[in-house]
Amino acid sequence: IQMTQSPSTLAAFVGDRVTITCRASQSVSNWLAWYQQKPGEAPKLLMYETSTLDSGVPSRFSGSGFGTEFTLTINSLQPDDFATYFCHQYSDNSWVFGPGTKVEIK
Amino acid sequence: HVQLVQSGAEVEKTGASVKVSCKASGYTFTDNYVHWVRQAPGQGLEWMGWISPNTGYTKYGKIFQGRVTMTRDTSTATAYLEVSGLRFDDTATYYCARQFSESFYLDYWGQGTLITVSS
Numbered sequence: 074i075q076m077t078q079s080p081s082t083l084a085a086f087v088g089d090r091v092t093i094t095c096r097a098s099q100s101v102s103n104w105l106a107w108y109q110q111k112p113g114e115a116p117k118l119l120m121y122e123t124s125t126l127d128s129g130v131p132s133r134f135s136g137s138g139f140g141t142e143f144t145l146t147i148n149s150l151q152p153d154d155f156a157t158y159f160c161h162q163y164s165d166n167s168w169v170f171g172p173g174t175k176v177e178i179k
Numbered sequence: 180h181v182q183l184v185q186s187g188a189e190v191e192k193t194g195a196s197v198k199v200s201c202k203a204s205g206y207t208f209t210d211n212y213v214h215w216v217r218q219a220p221g222q223g224l225e226w227m228g229w230i231s232p233n234t235g236y237t238k239y240g241k242i243f244q245g246r247v248t249m250t251r252d253t254s255t256a257t258a259y260l261e262v263s264g265l266r267f268d269d270t271a272t273y274y275c276a277r278q279f280s281e282s283f284y285l286d287y288w289g290q291g292t293l294i295t296v297s298s
Contacts, residue, residue, distance in 0.1 A: 104283065104284075106284040106285070108224075115274055115288040115289065115290055115291050116224065116274070116288055117288070118284065118285065118286050118287075121279070121282065121284040121286075122282070122284075127286070159223065159224055161224075161284065161285070163282075163283040163284050163285075164283075166238070168214065168226040168229075168283070168285075169226060170216075170223055170224040170225070170226065171223070172223045173223050173224075
């Protein structure tokens with residue numbers, strides 16, 4: 074299974090709503106997670122099973138999709154949200170990450 | 180609280196082997212698979228494989244088979260990753276991560292270990 078993400082980079086203002094798309098080369102059902110990574114840090118789990126927020130993750134983050142197309146939406150982007158986001162499929166005894174989307178300050 | 184603490188950065192020569200440790204605390208070590216994921220400088224995340232701390236059973240990604248060995252020591256709640264025949268393109272930060280016990284996603288990550296391969 075191959076994973077793609079778009080865009081690879083996006084620039085946005087604080088307060089903007091941003092959407093990142095993740096596509097799988099074949100269906101992964103809802104076995105998809107999103108991670109946030111800041112420079113020099115380990116990835117941090119944001120959500121799993123497509124749309125379930127991990128404990129402590131702000132509600133401005135949301136996820137949707139099924140099968141081969143998924144989105145991560147951040148409502149009202151905050152300064153702490155500027156980071157790289159990776160999608161991750163974990164279906165069928167395989168683990169594959171998307172290439173990442175870097176969210177930069179505009 | 181759950182913690183995965185990894186060993187420190189290392190510099191190795193091409194052809195050598197390196198062993199990275201990942202010490203778990205805050206949960207029952209044998210209840211959760213441990214995965215290894217690496218990230219080359221400025222690049223994305225690459226899954227390497229997992230080990231069951233309970234049984235010692237392993238599954239490796241195809242491109243790593245034959246060059247990677249994952250082991251564990253249940254007495255110290257530590258997982259290990261050994262990479263042999265190091266090449267320049269093995270230069271990366273190596274992460275251990277815990278698989279959530281009731282699903283397959285990775286919920287807690289170690290801080291990462293930078294392995295630099297030089298000549």
